[in-house]
Amino acid sequence: MLPLIGLIIGIILGLVLNIPVPVSLSKYLGIAVLAALDSAIGGLRASLEMKFNEKLFFTGIFSNTLMAAFIVFMGDRLGIDLYLAAVVAFGVRLFQNLALVRRHYFQKRHWE
Amino acid sequence: MSQFWYFIKKLNNQAKRTQLAIAAVTVLIGILIVTQLRAHQTAAQVLQAATEDDLGKIVSDLNNEVNTLRAETADLRLQLFQIERANHDSSTIMKESSKTLNNLKVIAGLTKVSGPGIKIRLTDRNSLLASNDLVDIITELRGGGAEAISLNGIRIVARTGIMQDKRGIFIDQRQVSSPYEIMAIGSPKMLFDALTINGGVKDKLSSLSGVAFDIAEDNDLRIDSVAFRR
Structure with missing residues (x-):
């Protein structure tokens, strides 16, 4: 419930703040969205597995985002669409985590 | 029994903390998504509204304008060159002849x-x-x-x-x-x-x-x- 409220608060904040972003940086922003989404779903899964650790969670967000940004930057410099690597990695993990979250959720319900 | 309650309490705390952490990240996601959508929208908004015909017209208009301006630039450059040359010529002639005239006047004794x-x-x-x-x-x-x-x-x-x-x-x-x-x-x-x-x-x-x-x-x-x- 709290994460959903957080999402709504975030959207409202974004609408209110109206942060101007140059078009050249929109690629980085997209990757940042993916990294954050991946971390959120991963955290959900960890919490369902009773393995959640805040330190791991937050360091994971930052390291993932920084690495993704670095990959995008390198791709731009080398003239390769290297950011696709980050997109694919995050995408795969996202679906995997989503599947696990689903499974754990139903198993938990089953135990009760 | 007390052990069970303790477990429940700990779980509850842990669950709340987890929820809070994930909520913080989802706030971030919300901000990022809105910002990203905005950035994309403003860039594409103007041209997206136009149909293909309109876009073609815009492009051809811009091309025409570029050609006109280019021709104008060449024209003006030529004009500038001519004026510069004429100016240079007449000013040198004037200078030279007035110098000669002065010399001649001095020689002829016409001036103080x-x-x-x-x-x-x-x-x-x-x-x-x-x-x-x-x-x-x-x-x-x-x-x-x-x-x-x-x-x-x-x-x-x-x-x-x-x-x-x-x-x-x-x-x-x-x-x-x-x-x-x-x-x-x-x-x-x-x-x-x-x-x-x-x-x-x-x-x-x-x-x-x-x-x-x-x-x-x-x-x-x-x-x-x-x-x-x-």
């Missing part, structure tokens, strides 16, 4: 001349000097690069006549007599050297009895233009 030069005071108590001696002095001064010369206030130019008869010496039909005051404008040093060279005109004239030859340098001499006879 001022500047550094030398002043010669020549006294002749026994009336031994002849017109030739004056001509000698003037020739030496010209050889020394004098721009303008005057004798007792009479400007000496190319067509000035110096004559002598029984009554005395005449310059342009005006009688002159001792003391003669000759002014010459030019480099004072060169004029001085021209007159005082060994065996030169000063030596020759100074040897005559009753003749005194004084030369003084002056930084601001003024020589009037030729007086025309009416």
Whole structure:
């Protein structure tokens, strides 16, 4: 419930703040969205597995985002669409985590 | 039993903390998503609304404009070049001709001349000097690069006549007599050297009895233009 409220608060904040972003940086922003989404779903899964650790969670967000940004930057410099690597990695993990979250959720319900 | 409650409590705490952490990240996601959508929208909004025909028209309009401006640029550049050349030409011609005119005026004695030069005071108590001696002095001064010369206030130019008869010496039909005051404008040093060279005109004239030859340098001499006879 709290994460959903957080999402709504975030959207409202974004609408209110109206942060101007140059078009050249929109690629980085997209990757940042993916990294954050991946971390959120991963955290959900960890919490369902009773393995959640805040330190791991937050360091994971930052390291993932920084690495993704670095990959995008390198791709731009080398003239390769290297950011696709980050997109694919995050995408795969996202679906995997989503599947696990689903499974754990139903198993938990089953135990009760 | 108490162990169970303790577990539940811990779980509850842990669950809340987890939820809070994930909520923080989802706030971030919300902000990022909205910002990203905004950035994309503003960039694409203008052109997205236009149909393909409109876009084609916009492109062709811009191309036309570019071509027109390019032609205009070339035109203006050519014009600028021509004006510059004409300006350069006329200004050089003007400069050159006014310089020449000035030189000619100085030579012809039509203008007042001022500047550094030398002043010669020549006294002749026994009336031994002849017109030739004056001509000698003037020739030496010209050889020394004098721009303008005057004798007792009479400007000496190319067509000035110096004559002598029984009554005395005449310059342009005006009688002159001792003391003669000759002014010459030019480099004072060169004029001085021209007159005082060994065996030169000063030596020759100074040897005559009753003749005194004084030369003084002056930084601001003024020589009037030729007086025309009416």
